[in-house]
Amino acid sequence: MTRGPRPDIETFAGDLFGEMVLADSAAAAAARAERKPLSRFVPGLAICAIAGAAAAWLSQNYGVPVILAGLLVGLAMGFAAGDPRTHEGLDAVSRHGLRAGIVLLGFQVTAMQVMAMGLVPFAGLALVMLAALLAALAAARATGQSPAIGLLGGGATAICGASAALALYGVIGRERVDQAQFTLTLVILAAASAIALVTYPPLARMLAFSDAQAGFLTGAAIHDVAQAIGAGFAVSDSAGAQATVVKLTRVALLAPLVTLAALWIARVQPLPAGVGKARVPMLPGFILAFLAMVAVNSLVALPADVAGWALTASKTLLLLAVTATAMRTRTELLLGLGWRAVMPVLAATVASLAAALAFARWAI
Incomplete structure (x- = not known):
């Protein structure tokens, strides 16, 4: 006589199969729930684009540095960030x-431009950058602020202003420097560059600097790329060419500085256990991509239009990132930072000017 399956085994198998089906259905439902629509980014992207366009218009028609205009317009429109629907779009722009x-x-930037500068100006540029970093760190310590704040202000001053500040902030992290402090750093950097654009060319003429000396001064001591090069050409075409090489060499040094900064800050100001351990890679991905673009530009003769389009796209993205960051900053926290918060950038600016003046006077 053949026996049928035992009822308890059948029941168990049926229950197990049912649980598996339910589990699969739940996982599929969770996956569908996690696939949020891309439309969630639209409100933040739209308000950021409007603010960025307003900043670009102010810059074009009134001569306001575009990064400074983006910061001010973003801060003025901070009320829009009070709507939670804008958060995901603004955060995506400010980060990506x-x-x-x-x-x-x-x-x-190309490797040939860096090598063409020569050993002596390169050594002088390294000294100017080191002076800016050390001055900012010393100012941060003297005013009771963290090493991360000094590193942010000094590194941004040493390399290329707002672009370097954004890159450094990506590896320093919000856990070490809050968004209000970061925004204030961007404001001071933009203001310092605007003042330098107006004052450094007359200073070079007053000191009777040669074109090579004036080009080194403006290229090594002014934060923003466009303003550093513009200040050089305000002296002469030859000084402008020298300023361009010096300034682009500083931009090329962005990758090693950010990498060293990531390693140093992780040692000097470690995060609490379990917080942000993946934020400090040895080589951040976007820095690797930056180096790849430099390599491509060095090995392949790209059409001039490509470099022009890339520069326009880069400026547009950085303007939108700065504007979004400013919009997400609470103004009351910004106002509450006090005079100590601006000291690292001011100290770095003064130190870089003094070092650039001394080197241009005595070594070039």
Whole structure:
């Protein structure tokens, strides 16, 4: 006589199969729930684009530095960030936009430009950058602020202003420097560059600097790329060419500085256990991409239009990233930072000017 399956085994198998089906259905439902529509980014992207367009218009028609205009317009429109629907779009622009903008800067630099500067100016540039970093760190310590704040202000001053600040902030992290402090750093950097653009060319003429000396001064001591090069050409075409090489060499040094900064800050100011351990890679991905763009630009003769389009796209993305960051900053926290918060950038600016003046006077 053949026996049928035992009822308890059948029941168990049926229950197990049912649980598996339910589990699969639940997992599929969770996956569908996690696939949020891309439309969630639209409100933040739209308000950021409007603010960025307003900043670009102010810059074009009134001569306001575009980064400074973006910061001010973003702060003025901070009320829009009070709507939770804008948060995801603004956060995406401030994070991914800045990385893409920095990567595209790689199309402005070649290895040949760096080597063409020569050993003596390169050594002087290294001294100017080191002076800016040390001065900012010393100012941060003297005013009771963290090493991360000094590193942010000094590194941004030493390399290329807002672009370097955005790159450094990506590896320093919000856990070490809050968004209000970061925004204030960007404001001071933009203001310092605007003042330098107006004052450094007359200073070079007053000191009777040669074109090579004036080009080194403006290229080594002014933060923003466009303003550093513009100040050089305000002296002469030859000084402008020298300033371009010096300034682009500083931009090329963005990758090693950010990498060293990531390693140093992780040692000097470690995060609490379990917080942000994956934020400090040895080589951040966007810096690797930046180096790849420099390599491509060095090995392949790209059409001039490509470099122009890349520069325009980079400026646009960085403007949007700065504007979004400013919009997400609470103004009351910004106002509450006090005078100590501006000291690292001011100290770095003064130190870089003094070092550049001394080197241009005595070594070039």
